[in-house]
Amino acid sequence: MTPKTIIGGALALTNLLSTPAFAQVRSTADSVPISLEEAIRRAVGQSQEVRLARSQVRLAESQVGTARSGIFPQLDGRIGYTRTFASPFSGGTGFTIPDSLRFEPDPTAPLADRVTYLEDHAETAGLGGLGSLFGDLPFGQENAYTAAITGSQTLFSGGRLGAGLRIASEYLAAAEFNLQEETAEIELQVRSAYYRARLAQELVSISRAALEQGERFLRSERLRGEAGLGSELDVLRAEVSVANLQPQLIEAVNAAEVATLDLKRLIDVPLGQDVALSTQLDVPASFADADSPVAVTEQLSRRAALAAQERLVAIREAQVRIARSGYFPTLSLSFSYGRQLFPTGAFRLSEPWRSDASASLALTIPIFHGGRTRGEVAQAQVAVDQERLRLTQLRESVQVTYERARGERERARSSIAARQLTVQQAQRVYDLTVLRYEQGLASQLEVSDARLSLLQARTNLAQAVADFYIANATLARATGARM
Numbered sequence: 001m002t003p004k005t006i007i008g009g010a011l012a013l014t015n016l017l018s019t020p021a022f023a024q025v026r027s028t029a030d031s032v033p034i035s036l037e038e039a040i041r042r043a044v045g046q047s048q049e050v051r052l053a054r055s056q057v058r059l060a061e062s063q064v065g066t067a068r069s070g071i072f073p074q075l076d077g078r079i080g081y082t083r084t085f086a087s088p089f090s091g092g093t094g095f096t097i098p099d100s101l102r103f104e105p106d107p108t109a110p111l112a113d114r115v116t117y118l119e120d121h122a123e124t125a126g127l128g129g130l131g132s133l134f135g136d137l138p139f140g141q142e143n144a145y146t147a148a149i150t151g152s153q154t155l156f157s158g159g160r161l162g163a164g165l166r167i168a169s170e171y172l173a174a175a176e177f178n179l180q181e182e183t184a185e186i187e188l189q190v191r192s193a194y195y196r197a198r199l200a201q202e203l204v205s206i207s208r209a210a211l212e213q214g215e216r217f218l219r220s221e222r223l224r225g226e227a228g229l230g231s232e233l234d235v236l237r238a239e240v241s242v243a244n245l246q247p248q249l250i251e252a253v254n255a256a257e258v259a260t261l262d263l264k265r266l267i268d269v270p271l272g273q274d275v276a277l278s279t280q281l282d283v284p285a286s287f288a289d290a291d292s293p294v295a296v297t298e299q300l301s302r303r304a305a306l307a308a309q310e311r312l313v314a315i316r317e318a319q320v321r322i323a324r325s326g327y328f329p330t331l332s333l334s335f336s337y338g339r340q341l342f343p344t345g346a347f348r349l350s351e352p353w354r355s356d357a358s359a360s361l362a363l364t365i366p367i368f369h370g371g372r373t374r375g376e377v378a379q380a381q382v383a384v385d386q387e388r389l390r391l392t393q394l395r396e397s398v399q400v401t402y403e404r405a406r407g408e409r410e411r412a413r414s415s416i417a418a419r420q421l422t423v424q425q426a427q428r429v430y431d432l433t434v435l436r437y438e439q440g441l442a443s444q445l446e447v448s449d450a451r452l453s454l455l456q457a458r459t460n461l462a463q464a465v466a467d468f469y470i471a472n473a474t475l476a477r478a479t480g481a482r483m
Helices: 003-017 036-046 048-069 111-120 125-133 160-226 232-267 293-301 304-327 372-438 444-479
Strands: 032-034 074-083 143-156 275-277 330-341 354-364
Touching: 032 036, 036 048, 036 160, 036 232, 048 160, 160 232, 160 275, 160 304, 160 372, 160 444, 232 275, 232 444, 293 372, 293 444, 304 372, 372 444
Parallel strands: 032 275
Antiparallel strands: 074 143, 143 330, 330 354
């Protein structure tokens, strides 16, 4: 096989790979156009992390209601029926008095005898009625109906109820801030993935344009060779130059496919669905001025993550108050009102009901618990110190993230300005080099070098633009600003 045959086969393969069916990122008639903002809306609406954060907010709202209920009186009602089959109190309606203590005067005896009997049995005269006194008590009754309403109200708990309500409110606020953080994090991930996918597609276009330039130059060399103005060596060099551009195109196509798949995963689009990214990766029309240090400090202090951590510190402080409430007495009021019925039959509800009402005021004073309260206070205080340290670490982390993103954005901004000029110069160099080659004043190697320089300059500019947008999104994420 001759070198010309080998080069011809490579060129045929290059032409096949550079066709729209292969070289372009697949874009069919059923592609779904997706802009950057639409991708963000899809991700925020369907993200499992965001949905979990929303469920935490709903949970916190219910906990606030639960904590608030402890402030109000607690009322309960009860209705019951009891059927007694056997009882220690069954077997009689009273108790048996010994014969020696019985009081049974004879009304038919003479008056003197009756007076003497009364004088002798005056001390035991009242025992005879004791048996009937207990005959109607509820003990041992076969049927018993009860209906009662009970209530209680905590009057003083050493601050426990107020601290519990504060914890629930702070937890709700922390959950809402966490929702903001999750939403912002998903937005950053989608923006970064979208810009990377758009950059990968831009690199495909740049590589394809370079390949098309090489193919046009190859066709020109073939025409020159056929006209006797060029040699076979010039044609072979042009074919090799075109073949060398093919790996860059393949790499760019593969990178675009992978970046697009990552974006589909984030926005919950079927991986087999073709998408068309409609937001262009254009050079920014203007660059925002750097914020003043005072404004940056204020923005960082409003970061949702910091606000959520501050709420956790407040929760720990409230738990210290709850622990300290163990040193204070507890005052509570309770009352009960009920009605009772002991019918002789299971369904004789027309008999009179008996009332039962009571109220109590209880003061519980802690005297000695073996140091338990002191230990609980110490544990709660340690938890407060830990949360404060985490808050300090988070502030430092947010500041470092901001400084890193700001530096990256400044680097990308400077790079964009430099790369724009470089692209213009590289394009001019390439055009002049081709013109000089056509006039016999430049070599084919110079043309190839000028083409590669233009390819690299356009690639660097696209990379700088993508870096700027990603850094700008990261900077907004660090300050908690909305883009």
